[in-house]
């Protein structure tokens with residue numbers, strides 16, 4: 001049997017991390033088993049669907065590296081991959097269900113429904129809904145429908161219970177007296193409901209395994225009963241644990257950013273996002289936290305997914321981001337930092353590309369300091385702005401001002417630097433140390449004020465690397481300018 005899995009997002013908002021995690025586990029399951037991963041769009045909520053959201057899903061999942069074998073943009077043997085275009089297939093199944101007496105028309109009015117609900121509440125009970133029209137003679141039901149009376153179509157839940165083996169949660173059994181006669185088509189017609197269409201589509205597309213969020217566990221018995229009614233083989237189900245915020249409530253905006261777009265915009269490396277999502281309910285070996293997509297594919301087993309909710313830890317996410325970012329080759333790092341540098345208004349992308357080698361070197365020089373690509377804008381700022389626009393970090397300034405002889409040291413160093421030939425940073429550094437020894441100047445007494453004069457930052461690259469990146473003339477200007485700036489004050 002070829003594994004066929006899918007995700008079925010609705011294009012109604014931003015690309016939530018929960019969707020990304022579901023996609024990742026489905027994708028990994030398929031890729032690890034020579035199977036196929038499908039993308040189907042549940043665009044039945046015409047009021048809330050947007051093209052923007054659809055584009056974000058397609059672009060976002062592709063960016064995340066979760067390629068699909070069949071889908072709305074690339075077609076496949078089971079087109080169309082938009083639910084809104086599959087209406088005829090749902091109608092055909094519905095007709096079959098009517099013929100077999102497995103569904104019925106419920107003519108009750110919204111007021112009657114409301115009254116039933118109120119009565120349940122008053123009695124503090126929650127009986128499963130069974131429509132009064134459940135046992136109407138088929139001819140009578142058809143006659144009233146033909147006469148134009150509005151109705152909903154409901155599934156006739158049989159007595160008994162439904163049991164299945166969830167690939168993650170193990171044995172699950174749900175007594176039918178907890179399951180409503182659920183609605184396949186709402187009163188007044190229109191597009192059929194999720195529980196109905198999802199089964200039609202999963203069947204038509206030969207889906208073998210369904211991994212989806214735990215919030216769908218309540219839907220699974222309804223869907224299993226429909227499979228049974230249709231005499232169809234059911235896919236295996238696995239319900240992924242909820243993503244929780246630190247407050248142990250379902251992850252939402254309250255607990256911070258929840259959409260893929262937010263994390264991309266903040267400069268999280270793609271690999272860190274993949275890795276972090278994989279850790280939401282799954283672990284490679286209980287020890288290794290940094291692992292690749294390939295390792296996930298090779299090791300992913302649904303049985304090892306935890307049943308307990310996955311608590312989303314933003315600090316860990318940042319930590320992982322830094323781990324990946326600091327491993328990058330400087331050229332790749334520079335590519336990733338470029339948009340953030342441009343967005344911060346330090347230079348246009350074109351201007352940076354004209355000095356690409358320099359920029360790669362600059363990114364490499366600050367790499368150790370970065371956690372997110374976006375951090376590059378702050379750390380690289382001193383290399384793009386003029387001396388007058390340098391922002392002096394209060395800590396850096398305080399540290400520099402501790403040294404009483406700072407101005408004379410800086411002046412002496414400027415004279416020394418000017419007299420040196422152009423030379424590689426390492427040679428200049430070695431010569432400077434020797435010169436400091438001869439002058440009897442303590443390293444810190446020059447280096448702290450020097451760093452402050454050159455970048456205003458409390459830390460960062462090696463000072464001679466900084467001088468190289470700035471260029472000797474610019475560096476000299478900053479060092480000499482310090483005599484008349486905040487560094488000169490006490």
Ligand code: GLU
Nearest residue numbers: 008009010042198212216
């Ligand atoms: N549109 C549903 C969701 O994204 C699909 C659920 C399912 O996979 O069956 O939650």
